[in-house]
Amino acid sequence: MASFQKYSTKQGQLWLFKMDTGINAQTGKRTSTTRRGFKTKKEAQAAAVKLEQELENGLLINNNNFTYEEVFKQWYSNHCKTIKVSTKKTIESKFKTHILPRFGKLKIKDISKTYCQKMINEIADTIASANDIKIQANQVFKFALKMDIITKNPMEHVSIPKQQSDLLSDETEANERNYWTKEEIKQFLEITKKEISYRDHSLFHLLIYTGARKGELLALTWNDIDFEAATIRLAKTLFHNEGEFIIQTPKTAKSKRLISLDGQTLRLLKQWRIRQKEANMAVINIIVDNNMVFTRDDGNPLRLAYPNEKLNTVIKKHNLHPITIHGLRHTHASLLFEAGASIKEVQERLGHEDIKTTMNIYTHVTDTIREQTATKFQRYLEL
Structure with missing residues (x-):
């Protein structure tokens, strides 16, 4: 049987319990344990019941020998x-x-x-x-x-x-930047428009124009896109585990968000929806009913590694500045700052739980912003 006791700490009143844990096989003496740090008596009682069960099942023999x-x-x-x-x-x-x-x-x-x-x-x-x-x-x-x-x-x-x-020095950091400039983005999208499938081009366009995580876009269904209101709802993410695709909620509450879409992106998505429907109708003996925006030809979700592989292929072929898929998200944030968006606006659009994450991107913003700041200062003095 366990005995329970309340005790005082700097953090306030807490509970502990003491329990006889049986005879130590090495010493032949009876042993006991005291476990503390429980916020309520009910929590301590629950822990005591669990400990009794572990003792009965032989899970706890001698605390001192635990690895x-x-x-x-x-x-x-x-x-x-x-x-x-x-x-x-x-x-x-x-x-x-x-x-x-x-x-x-x-x-x-x-x-x-x-x-x-x-x-x-x-x-x-x-x-x-x-x-x-x-x-x-x-x-x-x-x-x-x-x-x-x-x-x-x-x-x-x-x-x-x-x-x-x-x-690292500023020069080394610049050489290892994980984002693209506006000109590099335009070059990349021109390449993908000509050289890869419309589906993949649309995926990369959406990654760049929304700043969404790849798992969020790979979990998208057409119901998440409101063409009338020009918005996209990001409220779930795709995860792959042991051969099974799982749709789950985001890690934090801030990740659930409704963001606006520009006209160019809406037109691109409308065109992709038409092409997807035509492609699905042309496939014999396969019924696609998951309504997902980005799928393989058989209707199953794309692998999470697929966008990374496709991005690396294009970068190597055209000798582009190397970045990661997450770098496209960083790029979106950097260009938002360049366009004049506030830190709070960028935080909400990217779904950052902590504004420090947004601030970290802001401190690594592109050279263009720094140049614009110097120009603004010069123009102000010349007025």
Whole structure:
């Protein structure tokens, strides 16, 4: 049986429970555990019931001998029920590739701050997203701390080494820009209009003219486009998992948005809808009823990697400045700023949850804006 108790912290009143966990096979002595940090008594009671079940099933034998991987499995068994399939796949990949190979077989109580810092330094030398890895690895340590498996979190004060890319000169950064200028966009669309399918040209046009994420456009149905109101609703995204296409809601509330379309884009989409209907009618023994805007010839959604592959092919063939699919989204934001849009307008159009994301694009805006700023200053002085 568990006993429950309220206690005071700097954050306010919290609950803990104490429970007899049986006899330690190594010492022959009875053991107990105290688990704290629960906001309500009801939450503590639920955790106590779960612990009793784990004890009955033989899942908890001796907290002191738990490896990091064993604690990870306990944490993830609950956490995975609260997240989307796409997020699960991302988290599982990070643990499998970067975290478990370094921490998995170690007893979690023996992992030190020094070791954690060393591992994060190694990871930072190989990938740019070391902070994401640290955040995920830290979730397991925080869970272990809450469950009284460890008494201190060794990951808590680990710092992320400054990336070499942060120290690059302006000239190097300019050479590695992940966006196109207005002239480069015009050149690219002229090429795609002549050399690739109307479907693919329409897809790239929409990526550039809306700033939408590729998953958002690949999940589009014709019902999402209002030709009368000249708007497009972006409220879902396409995800591919183990051979299955999944349509799911966006990661954040801000990602759900209704944005305006220009006349040229509307005319292009109307023409694509006509061509798509004609192509579907010409296909024998295939019924396309998903109403999706961009599909393969058999009516199935396009692969998420397809736009990337097509973009790279055109860039290499015509020796264009290399950018990624996400770079087209960056390009849309940069050109909006160039056209005079406010930071708030760009944030809402791109669906950024945090305005800092928009500000980061603004600070990397094209050279054209900087030149225009200098010209405006000169003209003002000459008045």
